[in-house]
Amino acid sequence: MSLEQIVFYAFSALLVLSATAVITVRNPVHAALFLVLTFFTCAAVWLLLEAEFLAIVLVLVYVGAVMVLFLFVVMMLDINYVPLREGFMRHLPLGIAVAVVVVLEMALVVGPRYFGLEAVPVPPPHDAQYSNTTELGSVLYTDYFYPFQIAGAVLVLAIVAAIALTLRRRPDNKSIDPGLQMRVTRDQRVRLVKMKAESPVDRE
Amino acid sequence: MIELLQSYWNAVPLSWQTLIVIVLKIVGIVVPIMLSVAYLTLAERKVIGYIQVRIGPNRVGPRGLLQPIADGIKLAFKEIIIPSRANKFLFVGAPLLALAPALAAWAVIPFADGIVLADINAGLLYILALTSVSVYGIIIAGWASNSKYAFLGAMRSAAQMVAYEIAMGFALVGVLIAAGSLNLGDIVRAQQGSLLTWYWLPLLPLFIIYFISAIAETNRAPFDVAEGESEIVAGFHVEYSGMAFALFFLAEYANMILVSVLAAAMFLGGWLSPFAGIPLLDSVTAWVPGVVWLLLKTSLLLFLFLWFRATFPRYRYDQIMRLGWKVFIPVTIVWLLVVGVMVLADVPPWFD
Numbered sequence: 001m002s003l004e005q006i007v008f009y010a011f012s013a014l015l016v017l018s019a020t021a022v023i024t025v026r027n028p029v030h031a032a033l034f035l036v037l038t039f040f041t042c043a044a045v046w047l048l049l050e051a052e053f054l055a056i057v058l059v060l061v062y063v064g065a066v067m068v069l070f071l072f073v074v075m076m077l078d079i080n081y082v083p084l085r086e087g088f089m090r091h092l093p094l095g096i097a098v099a100v101v102v103v104l105e106m107a108l109v110v111g112p113r114y115f116g117l118e119a120v121p122v123p124p125p126h127d128a129q130y131s132n133t134t135e136l137g138s139v140l141y142t143d144y145f146y147p148f149q150i151a152g153a154v155l156v157l158a159i160v161a162a163i164a165l166t167l168r169r170r171p172d173n174k175s176i177d178p179g180l181q182m183r184v185t186r187d188q189r190v191r192l193v194k195m196k197a198e199s200p201v202d203r204e
Numbered sequence: 205m206i207e208l209l210q211s212y213w214n215a216v217p218l219s220w221q222t223l224i225v226i227v228l229k230i231v232g233i234v235v236p237i238m239l240s241v242a243y244l245t246l247a248e249r250k251v252i253g254y255i256q257v258r259i260g261p262n263r264v265g266p267r268g269l270l271q272p273i274a275d276g277i278k279l280a281f282k283e284i285i286i287p288s289r290a291n292k293f294l295f296v297g298a299p300l301l302a303l304a305p306a307l308a309a310w311a312v313i314p315f316a317d318g319i320v321l322a323d324i325n326a327g328l329l330y331i332l333a334l335t336s337v338s339v340y341g342i343i344i345a346g347w348a349s350n351s352k353y354a355f356l357g358a359m360r361s362a363a364q365m366v367a368y369e370i371a372m373g374f375a376l377v378g379v380l381i382a383a384g385s386l387n388l389g390d391i392v393r394a395q396q397g398s399l400l401t402w403y404w405l406p407l408l409p410l411f412i413i414y415f416i417s418a419i420a421e422t423n424r425a426p427f428d429v430a431e432g433e434s435e436i437v438a439g440f441h442v443e444y445s446g447m448a449f450a451l452f453f454l455a456e457y458a459n460m461i462l463v464s465v466l467a468a469a470m471f472l473g474g475w476l477s478p479f480a481g482i483p484l485l486d487s488v489t490a491w492v493p494g495v496v497w498l499l500l501k502t503s504l505l506l507f508l509f510l511w512f513r514a515t516f517p518r519y520r521y522d523q524i525m526r527l528g529w530k531v532f533i534p535v536t537i538v539w540l541l542v543v544g545v546m547v548l549a550d551v552p553p554w555f556d
Contacts, residue, residue, distance in 0.1 A: 003219070056332075057329070060329065060333040063336070064337055065336065065369070068365070072359070072362055075359075133329070
């Protein structure tokens with residue numbers, strides 16, 4: 001077994017194990033952290049395919065941003081786990097049946113005959129000067145220009161919609177317009193009072 | 205003797221030889237970083253001391269020079285207290301998660317022309333990815349401590365890092381557009397010329413935003429609300445003691461050095477001499493190796509870190525968020541357009 005194969009099998013095993021852990025561990029924070037590990041190992045497998053741009057962006061976007069927000073929410077939530085686990089045994093037969101059907105369907109559609117070295121040969125390794133980033137960029141901005149721009153526009157729309165849906169104007173909010181704060185002058189805040197340094201004290 | 209060693213070396217299989225060489229290189233990078241981190245803490249106390257008209261530590265060793273060593277020994281022998289009902293595994297693992305990305309990012313930093321551990325094409329992306337991962341140490345520490353103060357610190361830190369990462373990323377995109385490469389060595393080489401061809405001038409707004417975001421990303425004053433001694437005691441590491449606390453400390457300072465080196469490489473010409481192009485000075489200073497210039501530029505930026513800490517009061521939390529989201533991100537986007545136009549128009553002397 002070559003070094004590359006050892007690395008591949010090690011990371012794949014870790015990938016499958018951590019992905020299983022995501023849905024089996026009881027603590028949601030642990031589950032989120034296992035998802036982070038899944039993304040990491042997935043990025044490592046992609047690196048083996050010389051897709052370094054996608055691998056690093058996976059870590060950057062999903063691990064660095066999305067999962068941070070996920071953890072943020074999961075840590076803040078105080079979930080009561082007991083009702084979530086109720087009826088596990090009752091629904092188990094149906095769940096297993098559905099799972100078996102899904103596995104069979106997947107085996108029929110993407111069965112082993114579509115894979116293997118005959119169907120998908122090993123891509124020829126590129127030389128050291130090959131830049132995955134450049135290749136992706138030159139395709140994205142030429143052949144796939146419209147889909148790329150449309151996807152960007154849809155994402156912007158989704159961001160605006162999400163903000164518009166959750167934005168609340170609260171009348172009891174006491175925050176001050178920063179522009180007003182900046183325009184404050186000394187005269188509006190400080191008053192110099194002239195008074196005698198000493199004054200006779202009334203002794204009554 | 206040398207021949208004997210040579211023969212031993214040749215007996216080692218080739219793949220092991222590369223492995224040994226890489227490990228030695230890593231040691232050669234990490235050990236100086238750790239020493240710099242130790243002495244940066246001393247420098248910080250000394251600089252802030254003199255700014256506040258004090259002397260700073262001066263008892264351990266000549267002029268206090270052994271103070272970091274004494275601090276290290278003290279921390280190493282302290283007991284690590286694990287709070288009751290804390291998540292033990294994550295509690296112990298969090299400091300490692302904070303320190304590891306700060307060290308791993310050094311793999312792609314070029315110290316001089318061609319002197320870099322991993323000369324990869326996607327260097328800048330790699331750095332962005334690793335700095336975004338470093339937030340996990342803080343979040344996990346805050347959560348695993350089972351303490352309200354620690355948790356508040358972790359929440360603040362996470363929100364702050366996500367906010368400033370975007371501005372920082374956009375600043376790096378500006379550098380990428382200007383240099384036309386993600387490789388840090390190529391970015392430095394693209395700035396070749398003189399002091400005025402370095403990217404700090406055409407990318408001045410991005411440089412300033414990058415540096416301020418870097419201060420926010422490393423949770424340093426005036427953006428240190430994640431620690432906020434006066435509000436939430438010490439934030440995410442309030443429950444940590446001994447070596448576990450020391451690791452957070454090391455991570456913070458290692459991150460400071462890292463972002464300073466990055467700023468030096470991307471905006472201040474990395475290993476290039478500032479005297480290039482000036483007739484007499486250039487030839488007089490030609491013997492100075494490039495790494496010295498890089499270290500000088502990094503030290504200058506590190507001094508700014510310390511200076512800011514001694515000068516500015518802490519930002520209010522909502523103002524930090526406003527600055528990150530509503531000021532920095534729009535400014536970077538506008539300047540990205542300007543840089544794009546400059547590159548297309550081949551504006552001399554940077555982009556011709």
